[in-house]
Amino acid sequence: MxxxxxxxxxxxxxxxxxxxxxxxxxxxxxxxxxxxxxxxxxxxxxxxxxxxxxxxxxxYSMFSLEKQNKYVIRVCASLSCYLNGTNKIIETLKEVLGIKIGESTPDGKFTLEEVSCLGLCDQAPAMMINDREYGNLSGDKVKEIIKSC
Ligand code: FES
Incomplete structure (x- = not known):
């Protein structure tokens, strides 16, 4: 410390x-x-x-009691995002990463979390990876983003 x-x-x-x-x-x-x-x-x-x-x-979701992995993916599950397809985004992430919500990949590279409104409702569905914001997501867009990490 x-x-x-x-x-x-x-x-x-x-x-x-x-x-x-x-x-x-x-x-x-x-x-x-x-x-x-x-x-x-x-x-x-x-x-x-x-x-x-x-x-x-x-x-606060930005703080953690456990050591976090390199990329912490926070997917918004609040109303605007939900209505615009959060479920599809989460399913894609689970499939691509091979983990469930609240889990980390075995190599310690990604952690997947579901969170409340990120303040990006005008770009729903939205997520953040560490401090970076991503909006207007689609399954394909999510795959591209993960590939670029
Ligand atoms: S409802 Fe998802 S960012 Fe606000």
């Missing part, structure tokens, strides 16, 4: 509790997950109950 960098992030905030999300983003980016050790450290430094930090980490 990079305590020095975390301390630097915390110093930027007058209200130290506001440093929680920036600290979590940094650790997720650096370590690919939010460990117990990190949650304990932040709870103590930011004076936030550990259970509250755990709730934040569990609530």
């Amino acid at each position: 990079k305590k020095e960098k975390l301390n630097q992030i915390m110093e930027k905030f007058e209200n130290k509790q506001q440093a929680l999300l920036p600290c979590l983003h940094f650790i997720q980016e650096e370590e690919g997950k939010i460990s117990e050790e990190v949650m304990n450290f932040l709870a103590e430094k930011l004076d936030i109950p550990r259970v509250e930090i755990y709730s934040v980490v569990s609530f």
Whole structure:
């Protein structure tokens, strides 16, 4: 854990509790997950109950308690996307990757997740791979995207 960098992030905030999300983003980016050790450290430094930090980490899909694979695919399953064919997109991804929702490929390259609205409803059906957005998806488009990864 990079305590020095975390301390630097915390110093930027007058209200130290506001440093929680920036600290979590940094650790997720650096370590690919939010460990117990990190949650304990932040709870103590930011004076936030550990259970509250755990709730934040569990609530936001961009944070993970388990180490994430290289490509985390998040497919939107909310209404607009659902009405525009999310099921077809998910079926294609399952078929191409050979995994189910919530699973990772054996080589550790892809993780497949179903999430709520990504804010891309005007491009439904939509998904994200890591920080990149993909909209107006079709089965063929999804296959091309996976091939390019
Ligand atoms: S409903 Fe899918 S991005 Fe909003």
